[in-house]
Amino acid sequence: MQTAKNRLSRNCQEPCLPSSRRAALPEHVLGYGLPPRVKLMMLAAALALAPLTLWAQERLPESGDQATAFEGKDINGEAVNFAPAKQNSWTVLVFLRGFPGYQCPICSRQVGELIAKAEEFAVAKTQVIFIYPGPNKDLTIKAQEFMAGKSLPTGFQLIVDTDFKIVNAYHLRWDAPRETAFPSTFVIDPSGTIRLAKISKTHGGRASVQEILDVVAAKKAEVKKDPRKE
Numbered sequence: 453m454q455t456a457k458n459r460l461s462r463n464c465q466e467p468c469l470p471s472s473r474r475a476a477l478p479e480h481v482l483g484y485g486l487p488p489r490v491k492l493m494m495l496a497a498a499l500a501l502a503p504l505t506l507w508a509q510e511r512l513p514e515s516g517d518q519a520t521a522f523e524g525k526d527i528n529g530e531a532v533n534f535a536p537a538k539q540n541s542w543t544v545l546v547f548l549r550g551f552p553g554y555q556c557p558i559c560s561r562q563v564g565e566l567i568a569k570a571e572e573f574a575v576a577k578t579q580v581i582f583i584y585p586g587p588n589k590d591l592t593i594k595a596q597e598f599m600a601g602k603s604l605p606t607g608f609q610l611i612v613d614t615d616f617k618i619v620n621a622y623h624l625r626w627d628a629p630r631e632t633a634f635p636s637t638f639v640i641d642p643s644g645t646i647r648l649a650k651i652s653k654t655h656g657g658r659a660s661v662q663e664i665l666d667v668v669a670a671k672k673a674e675v676k677k678d679p680r681k682e
Contacts, residue, residue, distance in 0.1 A: 472674065558658070
C-alpha cells in the first residue's frame with residue numbers, strides 16, 4: 453500500500469514547481485541528471501537569490517552613484533545626448549510626471565519655481581534638465597501644452613521621454629493607473645556623480661529650489677577645499 457509519504461517523495465523527484473515556472477528556468481538551475489535532493493537544493497538557492505537579483509537590477513539611484521547617460525529629443529524636436537561625465541557644469545535633472553492623462557499641476561508649479569531662479573542657477577554654472585515622460589502618441593504636443601505660458605531660459609531644457617526610455621533607465625517607472633514616473637530630482641556634478649537624489653513615491657515630497665541650490669553650493673565648497681572630490 454502506498455503511503456502519503458511515498459507519494460510525496462515520488463512527486464518531488466522533479467522540482468516541485470508548476471510546469472510554466474520550470475520552463476522559464478535554465479537547465480543548470482533545474483539540475484537535470486542530478487539526484488533529486490541535489491536538484492531541490494539548487495532550486496531553493498536559485499529562488500532565494502532571485503529577489504536579490506531583481507532588487508539589484510531595479511535599485512533606485514542614490515547619492516554617490518554615477519548618473520546614467522541618455523539620448524532623447526527636446527520639446528522642439530532637437531536631439532539631446534546627455535553624457536553625465538562630459539558636462540562642463542553641474543546638472544539638475546528633474547523627472548516630472550509628464551502626461552499621466554492630464555497635466556500635473558504640481559509639476560507645473562515645480563517647473564515655474566525653478567525657472568524663476570534661472571539667474572541663480574546661471575551664477576552657480578548649473579544647467580537644469582526636465583524629463584517629461586509618457587506614452588509616445590502626441591507626447592511632444594502634450595509637452596508643448598504643458599509649457600504654454602512658460603519660456604525656458606538659457607541653460608534649461610525639457611526632454612520628451614517617449615515610452616519611458618529615460619525613466620526606465622533610472623528605474624523610476626511608476627507602473628500604476630494614471631501614473632508615469634516617480635517625481636525625482638538629482639543634482640549631478642561635472643564628473644557624473646550624483647550628489648543629491650530625492651525620489652518621491654507620491655505626487656508631492658519634491659526637492660525645493662532652495663534645497664537644490666544649497667546642495668550645489670555646499671558640494672562646490674567641498675570641491676574648492678579639495679579638488680580631488682570634483
